[in-house]
Amino acid sequence: MINIVKKTRRQELDSYFADIEEYYYKTLEVLGIEDNYDLSLIICGPVTIKRINRDYRNIDKVTDVISFALLDAAEDFEIEEDNIELGDIFININRVFSQAEEYEHSIKREFIFLFVHGLLHLFGYDHMTKKDENKMFALQKEIIGDLC
Numbered sequence: 001m002i003n004i005v006k007k008t009r010r011q012e013l014d015s016y017f018a019d020i021e022e023y024y025y026k027t028l029e030v031l032g033i034e035d036n037y038d039l040s041l042i043i044c045g046p047v048t049i050k051r052i053n054r055d056y057r058n059i060d061k062v063t064d065v066i067s068f069a070l071l072d073a074a075e076d077f078e079i080e081e082d083n084i085e086l087g088d089i090f091i092n093i094n095r096v097f098s099q100a101e102e103y104e105h106s107i108k109r110e111f112i113f114l115f116v117h118g119l120l121h122l123f124g125y126d127h128m129t130k131k132d133e134n135k136m137f138a139l140q141k142e143i144i145g146d147l148c
Contacts, residue, residue, distance in 0.1 A: 001037075001038045001039075001083065002020060002021060002024055002038075002039055002040075002041055003038065003039070003040045003041070004017055004020070004040075004041045004043070005040055005041070005042045005043070006042075006043045007042055007043065007044040007045065007048055008043055008044060008045050008093050010093055012093070012097075012107070013043060013093060013096065013107075013111055016107075016108050016111050016112070019108060019111075019112055020041060020111075020112070020115050023112050023115060023116055023143065023144065024115075024119065026143055027116055027119050027120070027123075027143050030139060030142055030143050031123060031139070033123070036082065036083050036084055037083060037084050037085075037086040038083045038084070038085050038086060039085070039086040039087055039088065039089065039119075039122060040087075040088045040089070041088075041089050041091065041115065041118075042088060042089065042090045042091070043091055043093055044090055044091070044092060044093065045092065045093060045094060046062045046092055046094050046095075048090070048092075049062060049063055049064075049066060049090055049092040050062045050063075052066055052090060053066060056068070062092065062094075062095070063092065063095070064091070064092050064095035064096070064099060064114055065089065065090065065091050065092070065095075065114040065115075065117055065118045066089075066090045066118070067087060067088070067089050067090075067118040067119075067121035067122050068087050068088045068090075069086070069087040069121065069122045069123075069124070070085050070086060070087040071084065071086060071087070071122075071124075086122045086123075087122045089115060089118035089119065089121075089122065090118075091111070091114050091115065091118065095114075096110050096111050096114065097110075105147075106147075108147070109144070109147040112144055112147055113140065113144055113147075116140055116143050116144055117140060120136055120139060120140065125139065
């Protein structure tokens with residue numbers, strides 16, 4: 001289940017919330033993972049995401065998406081719940097619009113891209129090395145390919 005939390009009054013992305021769910025399930029399908037996860041998607045503004053980036057990553061800059069995975073060491077503990085809390089994805093609404101314009105694609109595509117990018121981070125994918133980046137970006141392309 002995806003819990004969507006809006007920390008902004010802007011309504012422009014609300015019409016894409018059903019698409020978020022669709023691409024959540026598509027991501028699970030591509031990764032070969034069963035649907036037994038809960039996660040939060042927080043839509044926020046630049047002030048909030050900059051504070052989070054500064055406080056938790058020691059990077060005092062505005063960014064587009066930040067993910068906080070709760071399962072970094074899932075093998076170290078036993079989960080007794082039906083659904084597993086996967087983590088949180090924060091998306092900066094202002095960056096959705098500015099990057100859609102910059103990359104000359106739709107707002108929907110940028111929003112879905114940032115969500116899928118954050119979701120892959122929650123599942124342990126990263127882009128710290130070229131090899132990891134290639135793998136993660138190939139998955140992103142496979143998952144959102146129909147929007148490109």
